[in-house]
Amino acid sequence: MTAKANPAPAGTAPRAGLVSRLTHPRLYCTLIALALLLVIPLASGSPFLVHVFVTICVFAALATAWNIVGGYAGQLSLGHTVFYGIGGYTTALLIAHFGLTPWIGMLIGAALAALVGIGIGYPCFRLRGPFFSLATIAFLEVVRLLAIHFNGLTGGSAGLIVPLNLGWAWMIFRDKVNYLFIAFGLLCLTLLVSWAVRSSRLGFYLTAVRERDSAAQAAGINDNRVKLIAIALSAALTALVGAFHAMYLTFLEPATMFSLATSVEIAMFALIGGLGTVMGPLLGTVLVVPLAELARGWLGASANGLHGFVYGTVLVLITLTLPGGLVGTFGRRITGWIDALPGGARPEPQPAPALAEVGGTPGEPILVAKDLVKRFGGLTATDNVSMTLKRGEILGVIGPNGAGKTTVFNQLSGFLKPNSGTVEVIDAAGRRHSPSTPDAYARLGVGRTFQIVQPFGKLTVLENIMIGAFLRHRSVEAARASALRVARLVGLEDVKDVEAATLPIGGLKRLEVARTLATEPSILLLDEVMAGQSQADTAKMVQLIRAIRDTGVSVIAIEHNMQAIMSLSDRIVVIDSGKVIAEGAPQAVVRERRVIEAYLGEDYVDAQGL
Amino acid sequence: MDVFIQLLINGILLGSMYAIISVGLTMIFGIVRVVNFAHGEFLMVGMYGAYLLAAKFGLHPYAAAVPIVLLLFAMGAIVQRFIIQPLLSADEHIQIFATVGLSTALVNLALLLFGADLYAVPASSVQRTVMVGGFSLVIGQIVMFVCALALVAGLHFFMQATPLGRAIRATAQNRTAALLMGVRVDRIYVISFGIGAACVGLASALVMPLYPVSPTIGTYFVLTAFVVVVLGGMRSMYGAFFGAMLIGIVDSLSGYYIAPDLKEVVYFAIFIAILIFKPTGLFGLGRGTE
Numbered sequence: 053m054t055a056k057a058n059p060a061p062a063g064t065a066p067r068a069g070l071v072s073r074l075t076h077p078r079l080y081c082t083l084i085a086l087a088l089l090l091v092i093p094l095a096s097g098s099p100f101l102v103h104v105f106v107t108i109c110v111f112a113a114l115a116t117a118w119n120i121v122g123g124y125a126g127q128l129s130l131g132h133t134v135f136y137g138i139g140g141y142t143t144a145l146l147i148a149h150f151g152l153t154p155w156i157g158m159l160i161g162a163a164l165a166a167l168v169g170i171g172i173g174y175p176c177f178r179l180r181g182p183f184f185s186l187a188t189i190a191f192l193e194v195v196r197l198l199a200i201h202f203n204g205l206t207g208g209s210a211g212l213i214v215p216l217n218l219g220w221a222w223m224i225f226r227d228k229v230n231y232l233f234i235a236f237g238l239l240c241l242t243l244l245v246s247w248a249v250r251s252s253r254l255g256f257y258l259t260a261v262r263e264r265d266s267a268a269q270a271a272g273i274n275d276n277r278v279k280l281i282a283i284a285l286s287a288a289l290t291a292l293v294g295a296f297h298a299m300y301l302t303f304l305e306p307a308t309m310f311s312l313a314t315s316v317e318i319a320m321f322a323l324i325g326g327l328g329t330v331m332g333p334l335l336g337t338v339l340v341v342p343l344a345e346l347a348r349g350w351l352g353a354s355a356n357g358l359h360g361f362v363y364g365t366v367l368v369l370i371t372l373t374l375p376g377g378l379v380g381t382f383g384r385r386i387t388g389w390i391d392a393l394p395g396g397a398r399p400e401p402q403p404a405p406a407l408a409e410v411g412g413t414p415g416e417p418i419l420v421a422k423d424l425v426k427r428f429g430g431l432t433a434t435d436n437v438s439m440t441l442k443r444g445e446i447l448g449v450i451g452p453n454g455a456g457k458t459t460v461f462n463q464l465s466g467f468l469k470p471n472s473g474t475v476e477v478i479d480a481a482g483r484r485h486s487p488s489t490p491d492a493y494a495r496l497g498v499g500r501t502f503q504i505v506q507p508f509g510k511l512t513v514l515e516n517i518m519i520g521a522f523l524r525h526r527s528v529e530a531a532r533a534s535a536l537r538v539a540r541l542v543g544l545e546d547v548k549d550v551e552a553a554t555l556p557i558g559g560l561k562r563l564e565v566a567r568t569l570a571t572e573p574s575i576l577l578l579d580e581v582m583a584g585q586s587q588a589d590t591a592k593m594v595q596l597i598r599a600i601r602d603t604g605v606s607v608i609a610i611e612h613n614m615q616a617i618m619s620l621s622d623r624i625v626v627i628d629s630g631k632v633i634a635e636g637a638p639q640a641v642v643r644e645r646r647v648i649e650a651y652l653g654e655d656y657v658d659a660q661g662l
Numbered sequence: 663m664d665v666f667i668q669l670l671i672n673g674i675l676l677g678s679m680y681a682i683i684s685v686g687l688t689m690i691f692g693i694v695r696v697v698n699f700a701h702g703e704f705l706m707v708g709m710y711g712a713y714l715l716a717a718k719f720g721l722h723p724y725a726a727a728v729p730i731v732l733l734l735f736a737m738g739a740i741v742q743r744f745i746i747q748p749l750l751s752a753d754e755h756i757q758i759f760a761t762v763g764l765s766t767a768l769v770n771l772a773l774l775l776f777g778a779d780l781y782a783v784p785a786s787s788v789q790r791t792v793m794v795g796g797f798s799l800v801i802g803q804i805v806m807f808v809c810a811l812a813l814v815a816g817l818h819f820f821m822q823a824t825p826l827g828r829a830i831r832a833t834a835q836n837r838t839a840a841l842l843m844g845v846r847v848d849r850i851y852v853i854s855f856g857i858g859a860a861c862v863g864l865a866s867a868l869v870m871p872l873y874p875v876s877p878t879i880g881t882y883f884v885l886t887a888f889v890v891v892v893l894g895g896m897r898s899m900y901g902a903f904f905g906a907m908l909i910g911i912v913d914s915l916s917g918y919y920i921a922p923d924l925k926e927v928v929y930f931a932i933f934i935a936i937l938i939f940k941p942t943g944l945f946g947l948g949r950g951t952e
Contacts, residue, residue, distance in 0.1 A: 126755065128755045128758055130758075130762065175934075175938040176934075176937070176938065178938075179937055179938075179941070180754075181697075181754035181755065181758065182697035182699075182754065182757075182758050183697075183892070183937060183941075185697075185699075185758055186697070186888055186892070186933075186937070187933075187934055187937050187938075189885065189888075190885075190889075190930045190933050190934050190937075191930075191934065193885060193926065193930050194926075194927050194930045194931065194934075197923065197924065197926055197927045197930075198927060200923060201921065201923050201924055201927070312881070313766070316762055316766060319759070319762075320759070320762075320763070320766075323759050327755070356773055356774065356777065356778070357769075357770040357771065357772070357773025357774040357877070358770070358774055359770075360766055360767075360769065360770030360773065361766075361767050361770035361771050361773075361774055363763075363766055363767075363770075364763045364764065364765070364766030364767025364768070364769075364770060365763070365767045366763075367759055367760075367762065367763025367766065367767075368745060368760055368763040368764055368767065370759075370763075371749060371752070371756045371757075371759050371760040371763065372745065372748055372749070372760070375749075375752055375753070375756045
């Protein structure tokens with residue numbers, strides 16, 4: 053992108069130039085539609101229409117900003133005007149007390165709002181659905197009441213009037229058209245940020261975290277971090293718009309700047325248009341705001357409450373009939389039409405980037421678990437389990453149901469903290485690491501699958517695999533190419549564009565492996581990946597695991613399919629009742645008396661005279 | 663000291679109003695597993711109902727309690743049947759939006775029909791104060807306290823000793839298992855939502871003589887009710903009852919000792935702290951983040 057960037061490696065396609073992008077119908081259609089927001093009011097020359105379109109731009113920008121955290125990250129904030137109010141009050145107070153131009157004041161307000169957003173998000177993101185919403189409402193109420201209480205600073209309930217210095221420097225104009233230019237600019241800015249988030253790694257990560265936390269962490273995503281980035285961006289953009297809107301209204305009072313009803317409206321526009329889509333919030337606003345503004349304009353005060361009643365009813369109807377919103381429901385069909393316009397060809401796929409080399413000396417320890425103890429209440433699920441995985445080997449873990457195999461896996465991948473004992477990962481250079489979170493394990497090269505499959509149901513198969521690929525490839529194109537290679541390897545290429553939720557169980561098991569492989573692990577933890585597979589698929593899976601090992605990856609596999617695990621493993625560990633009861637070469641282990649006892653009971657052992 | 667005791671008494675009496683509202687909210691959340699953001703608007707509807715019955719027919723709000731409770735039961739059942747039920751398996755955010763939308767629609771409908779003015783029922787002896795042992799008590803609040811106790815006792819009996827109550831408890835604990843035992847879960851949800859709304863109906867009839875009604879009255883009370891429910895552990899009726907008493911006392915004490923306009927800040931701060939640090943509620947009776 054810049055002159056400083058390294059020369060592109062051989063085989064990488066050149067980035068699409070600006071001109072070729074401009075000729076893409078999705079872009080020019082968007083630009084034409086956006087331009088209408090300026091052209092219609094300018095052509096009409098009516099101050100009322102200008103006002104309506106300023107309002108549309110403001111609310112569309114607010115809804116677009118809200119959508120970054122409410123839609124992409126799935127965190128339903130119903131107190132978003134807290135950021136809008138912070139932007140407005142910061143800007144107005146900086147003008148009143150320090151004579152600072154609102155252009156700088158709004159940036160300071162945005163920075164402050166981002167900090168407050170992180171302060172709200174950090175403790176509250178662990179709350180589930182409605183309780184997160186309630187917490188955001190509570191924060192909004194607290195801020196509103198404090199704004200009323202500290203009336204020396206904010207003017208309290210009586211309100212605050214913005215000093216009326218005319219001109220661009222003070223963002224106060226006699227000619228309302230100037231406001232329209234600024235509002236339109238802010239809308240374009242938020243759309244651009246929203247689009248950039250959506251089409252980058254961050255966007256995929258947010259979707260992954262929203263869909264399934266545990267699988268996202270296993271793919272190396274720090275879930276809190278991505279959500280905090282989302283709320284900081286969203287809060288900052290909301291504050292910018294709030295600052296402008298305060299300049300436009302020239303009057304601030306806590307009841308309107310920190311309004312719960314406005315918070316709900318913002319979220320509602322996004323839902324009507326389509327949560328988690330780039331254009332949805334804008335579309336929802338364009339459809340609903342003019343209705344309300346026109347009703348207010350024509351009917352005046354007698355229609356007090358009418359627009360709110362319409363909003364609420366539309367909201368309920370949308371949830372009942374079009375929960376995906378307009379874009380979520382009709383978007384695919386319409387983008388299909390748009391792509392059929394001239395210039396809509398799909399770009400050539402990139403060749404897959406080279407795999408990272410797995411270094412280190414085969415046979416040396418790579419993962420060492422010592423004396424792992426994990427208790428759940430009175431139950432000791434793992435009792436002093438120690439095991440060592442050597443570089444380049446396949447270690448089989450077997451044991452009866454409920455023996456504690458998956459609990460060991462959860463401790464080896466950071467999903468459970470042992471009550472005592474340690475897990476160490478040794479990297480290629482021989483350094484020892486003891487990570488503490490699942491995503492830190494993933495970044496160190498420990499990839500795991502889940503026994504109970506954890507697909508991101510609403511993403512396609514390829515996108516699921518891409519979530520894993522992003523761990524090593526930052527750019528979307530490289531991740532897509534890398535994911536495609538993995539899909540081919542695992543045998544999911546035919547279904548790559550299918551929604552993951554529709555796969556049968558065998559396919560979902562392979563998807564687990566694919567997503568984990570895409571993180572390019574050096575240690576692969578496989579939890580019963582053969583279960584639910586057909587005979588033929590099991591054979592293919594055995595081959596696949598061998599092929600993976602041959603690239604230098606070390607594997608631990610939990611498996612109930614005895615035939616498969618015996619032929620596959622270099623070594624076997626047997627776990628029963630939370631303890632390691634046998635360890636060694638496959639053929640030696642299955643002859644051990646304790647192992648047969650554990651599987652078939654003492655009576656069987658006695659009866660066989662073993 | 664006398665002031666302090668008087669404040670405690672005021673707090674408990676205020677808390678009994680929150681208790682009635684919160685027990686209904688807990689009922690809906692604990693059984694249907696839906697957070698009803700429109701709960702406050704049910705209260706508002708009940709209060710306008712009581713007001714209209716008083717204004718048109720001269721009915722005392724206490725006498726209006728019977729029709730209002732029935733009306734609210736029906737309203738709750740209808741909302742469950744036609745709005746919540748189709749969304750039970752939908753994403754959580756869709757359920758939130760549905761009740762938030764209902765709340766917005768009802769507030770604004772009231773604004774359309776009645777305007778933003780406050781309406782009160784004619785003064786009655788219920789607003790009078792009596793002196794007991796040197797402390798002043800409002801009669802209407804004593805009635806509310808007695809009703810709150812009776813409501814919790816009655817619901818306790820209903821849930822523990824009747825077949826329907828048992829079916830409701832079974833559904834709350836495990837929907838699928840209850841379904842397999844032949845419980846008609848959908849009907850249980852309709853009834854539970856109805857009972858939750860009926861509690862608010864009772865509250866609105868009892869509150870009407872003491873507070874004037876306006877379109878936004880529900881928002882004012884329900885945010886407090888949410889604080890109470892979270893404090894009480896979300897699912898527990900008894901937790902909600904004691905949580906309500908506690909919030910009543912916090913309200914009354916902080917209004918006097920800190921500042922009248924900051925008492926909400928105090929209990930919203932408690933609310934946020936409980937959500938973050940003790941999501942099982944103050945008494946460990948529920949599971950907030952599950």
